[in-house]
Amino acid sequence: MTVALYPGTFDPPTLGHLDIVERGTRLFDRVVIAVGARIDKKTLLTPEQRVDLLRETVAGLGHCEVLPFEGLIVNFAREQGADVLLRGIRNSTDYEYENQMALTNRRLAPGLETVFLPASPDHTFLSSTLIKEVLAAGGEIEEFVPKVVAKALREAWQR
Numbered sequence: 001m002t003v004a005l006y007p008g009t010f011d012p013p014t015l016g017h018l019d020i021v022e023r024g025t026r027l028f029d030r031v032v033i034a035v036g037a038r039i040d041k042k043t044l045l046t047p048e049q050r051v052d053l054l055r056e057t058v059a060g061l062g063h064c065e066v067l068p069f070e071g072l073i074v075n076f077a078r079e080q081g082a083d084v085l086l087r088g089i090r091n092s093t094d095y096e097y098e099n100q101m102a103l104t105n106r107r108l109a110p111g112l113e114t115v116f117l118p119a120s121p122d123h124t125f126l127s128s129t130l131i132k133e134v135l136a137a138g139g140e141i142e143e144f145v146p147k148v149v150a151k152a153l154r155e156a157w158q159r
């Protein structure tokens with residue numbers, strides 16, 4: 001049984017994240033989406049909102065669960081019995097950063113492998129940061145995120 005941990009901030013979860021999750025569930029026996037608290041970074045959605053939205057969005061997918069985490073990802077991976085850290089790669093900038101992180105995590109936790117999935121062509125341009133910028137400027141975000149997420153984002157922005 002191979003367990004993959006997919007860590008991220010997911011502020012907000014996008015269709016690109018979901019694509020990685022879906023493909024992950026076809027490759028691994030269990031996928032745990034680990035939602036980071038990010039005390040270092042101000043988020044638009046609270047950790048609880050991000051966890052709840054992801055749970056709603058992946059409700060129909062088997063072998064998949066969503067959990068909040070704080071601290072070092074390799075420690076959380078160990079607690080969850082994960083064999084693999086799953087990450088998505090959109091472009092060479094992602095690759096530079098992700099590879100550096102993968103090598104660091106390998107030193108911290110030998111045996112825990114990082115697996116990169118290339119973003120699907122329809123999703124390579126999608127980023128949580130840009131979606132928030134479009135929202136802030138009054139643009140349409142509906143085609144970038146699941147419906148429930150778009151609704152929550154509009155409410156969070158109006159508050």
Ligand code: ADP
Pocket residue numbers: 007008009010011014015016017020086087088089090094118119120123124125126127128
């Ligand atoms: P972090 O703050 O850890 O980078 P994110 O929520 O931004 O968390 O992203 C989590 C993971 O999902 C990262 O591996 C990131 O590269 C990947 N990712 C982000 N957007 C996309 C996308 N549109 N398609 C595929 N993977 C993505």
